Amino acid sequence: MSVQESITRAQRTLKEQPWQLYASQISVLVRNGVRRNLFTRRRVWVYLLALIPVLILVTHNIVSRYNVETLSLQNETEVLAGIIQLYYFRLGIFFACMGIFTWLFRGEMVERTLHYQFLVPVRKEVLVVGKFLAGAIISVALFEAAVFACFYLTYSRFGSAGRFYVFDGPGLSQLGSYLLVTALACLGYGAVFLALSLLFKNPIIPGAMLMGWEAIAPIFPAWAQRLSVTFYLKHLCPVTLPVDGPMAIFTVVAEPVSPFVAVSGLLCLTIAILVLSCFLIHRIEITYTAE
Amino acid sequence: MMPDDRQIVFENVSKFYGEVLGVNKVNFSLEPGITSLVGPNGSGKTTLMNLLTGLIRPSQGSIHVLGLTTHQPVEFFRQVGYCTQFDSFPPGTNGYDFIYWPLRLHGFDHDQAAKLTNEALERSGMAQVARRKVAGYSKGMRQRIRLAQSIAHHPAVLVLDEPLNGLDPMARAESIALFQSIAQQGMHVIISSHILEEVDRISDRVVLMSSGYVVAEGQIREVRQEVRDHPMQILVRCSNAAKLASAAFELDHVVEAKILTDGQSVLVRTRDAEQFYLLLNKVVSGGLVEVDAVAPADDDVNSIYQYLIGSDGSPA
Numbered sequence: 001m002s003v004q005e006s007i008t009r010a011q012r013t014l015k016e017q018p019w020q021l022y023a024s025q026i027s028v029l030v031r032n033g034v035r036r037n038l039f040t041r042r043r044v045w046v047y048l049l050a051l052i053p054v055l056i057l058v059t060h061n062i063v064s065r066y067n068v069e070t071l072s073l074q075n076e077t078e079v080l081a082g083i084i085q086l087y088y089f090r091l092g093i094f095f096a097c098m099g100i101f102t103w104l105f106r107g108e109m110v111e112r113t114l115h116y117q118f119l120v121p122v123r124k125e126v127l128v129v130g131k132f133l134a135g136a137i138i139s140v141a142l143f144e145a146a147v148f149a150c151f152y153l154t155y156s157r158f159g160s161a162g163r164f165y166v167f168d169g170p171g172l173s174q175l176g177s178y179l180l181v182t183a184l185a186c187l188g189y190g191a192v193f194l195a196l197s198l199l200f201k202n203p204i205i206p207g208a209m210l211m212g213w214e215a216i217a218p219i220f221p222a223w224a225q226r227l228s229v230t231f232y233l234k235h236l237c238p239v240t241l242p243v244d245g246p247m248a249i250f251t252v253v254a255e256p257v258s259p260f261v262a263v264s265g266l267l268c269l270t271i272a273i274l275v276l277s278c279f280l281i282h283r284i285e286i287t288y289t290a291e
Numbered sequence: 292m293m294p295d296d297r298q299i300v301f302e303n304v305s306k307f308y309g310e311v312l313g314v315n316k317v318n319f320s321l322e323p324g325i326t327s328l329v330g331p332n333g334s335g336k337t338t339l340m341n342l343l344t345g346l347i348r349p350s351q352g353s354i355h356v357l358g359l360t361t362h363q364p365v366e367f368f369r370q371v372g373y374c375t376q377f378d379s380f381p382p383g384t385n386g387y388d389f390i391y392w393p394l395r396l397h398g399f400d401h402d403q404a405a406k407l408t409n410e411a412l413e414r415s416g417m418a419q420v421a422r423r424k425v426a427g428y429s430k431g432m433r434q435r436i437r438l439a440q441s442i443a444h445h446p447a448v449l450v451l452d453e454p455l456n457g458l459d460p461m462a463r464a465e466s467i468a469l470f471q472s473i474a475q476q477g478m479h480v481i482i483s484s485h486i487l488e489e490v491d492r493i494s495d496r497v498v499l500m501s502s503g504y505v506v507a508e509g510q511i512r513e514v515r516q517e518v519r520d521h522p523m524q525i526l527v528r529c530s531n532a533a534k535l536a537s538a539a540f541e542l543d544h545v546v547e548a549k550i551l552t553d554g555q556s557v558l559v560r561t562r563d564a565e566q567f568y569l570l571l572n573k574v575v576s577g578g579l580v581e582v583d584a585v586a587p588a589d590d591d592v593n594s595i596y597q598y599l600i601g602s603d604g605s606p607a
């Protein structure tokens with residue numbers, strides 16, 4: 001078959017697909033996925049992961065409300081950068097995505113309800129996309145709200161100086177960057193954990209290995225660093241962290257890349273892992289007794 | 292063999308779970324009507340149903356349902372409904388949502404899905420409790436709501452794994468009537484069941500399974516005819532049991548002719564039922580005896596099951 005014939009065939013196949021049906025199925029899957037995974041007691045620990053820095057900042061604001069003049073805007077900006085880069089990207093979003101995205105399929109295996117998803121006229125690829133989007137909506141909404149709350153709590157206590165920093169200084173742009181990076185972190189880690197849940201019965205050990213990889217990736221060659229989610233995230237963070245000691249490894253930027261490359265690179269990585277998940281889902285069989 | 296677009300075809304299908312045999316070298320094709328899968332626990336009935344619906348993949352062989360395979364899920368699952376044995380439900384769901392949302396995944400809009408949901412709830416007798424959480428249902432209600440979900444989209448092939456388990460006699464009778472009405476519309480209904488009397492009453496054909504193998508398949512009478520090791524039993528109620536018994540004994544293929552305690556009935560065990568019926572015609576037309584009733588005494592699933600599989604589930 002010639003290249004031209006292959007292209008024509010692929011175009012015809014794409015044209016023949018019931019895209020409208022797929023779109024309506026994805027919207028149903030997303031709705032059910034969000035309802036099932038967001039408003040549940042099982043997710044309390046995820047809410048806590050997102051809210052811990054917010055609670056700390058609230059406490060900090062209450063304790064230091066009478067000596068605001070001792071606080072420095074620059075210092076607090078670095079503290080906020082540390083919270084987001086070292087806590088949210090390394091721990092909070094990582095573990096929350098592990099909990100949310102591995103549960104999308106593996107949880108249904110444990111609850112013995114996955115067969116209902118396999119007995120409807122839905123392509124398994126559509127199922128993967130629908131479930132991934134449900135997980136993405138949950139994690140993005142939760143952590144964007146948490147990051148926004150941290151940002152608000154950091155600058156609100158400075159009064160007019162804080163307002164000036166946010167609206168007339170670099171504040172709003174930093175907020176935009178943090179929200180973008182948070183969303184990308186959720187998508188990147190989400191895709192990885194979804195794929196891991198389809199590869200392994202217990203994704204905890206590969207998850208721990210991934211965490212180790214994300215930590216040590218900066219010391220590897222540039223091509224290997226591109227296989228790490230944090231490689232892309234670090235280049236989009238608006239504030240560089242002045243960290244000394246062993247923690248400095250988490251802030252190493254080995255090879256600078258442009259924001260466009262970082263965003264498109266992470267999105268490409270996410271899509272590539274989702275495509276892999278679409279292949280992996282076909283290996284899944286409903287044998288609950290083996291779980 | 293070319294897959295027929297009205298048949299369900301298993302071609303040399305085997306399934307192994309590691310080194311454990313699920314089913315082995317299954318070959319058959321099913322016409323529309325009610326087909327019962329019969330066999331002891333662990334014989335491979337559920338494996339066969341899971342293979343049919345794509346929940347598990349065959350280690351070898353192929354399966355076609357109305358000319359479709361599970362590689363075409365959109366077309367396939369519009370034609371197939373499966374009521375599994377898994378007694379589990381999405382957490383927090385109620386009976387209505389349990390049926391409504393899968394219908395939305397079929398592509399039905401809200402109005403169509405709501406109409407089909409209500410119809411399925413009515414047919415399964417669950418309309419009154421549809422808004423209650425499934426977690427609060429009794430076992431029989433959970434069974435019926437699963438049945439309702441599997442029939443809601445009007446499938447051409449309905450696969451039911453032990454559908455009568457947990458149902459009270461009334462619900463059982465209603466479910467059987469429902470299966471029969473679906474089969475009468477030219478659909479396939481495939482049932483696995485341990486309740487052999489009911490299987491016998493409703494089935495057009497049986498597939499007998501033991502230890503992962505199909506030991507017999509076809510219409511109950513045909514299968515019974517094939518079990519030649521066990522002479523067929525025919526019960527004849529007539530005016531003169533002694534005369535009929537002595538006439539029967541003259542035939543080589545008659546193994547036993549026993550006059551029952553009522554003195555009016557003879558239980559004949561014969562290796563050639565056709566020949567015995569010819570004899571019966573002869574004695575009746577000759578005025579030797581008057582026959583009130585003739586009935587095969589072991590021409591049922593229960594007897595075939597006993598003969599082929601044995602009460603302990605091992606092949607006889």
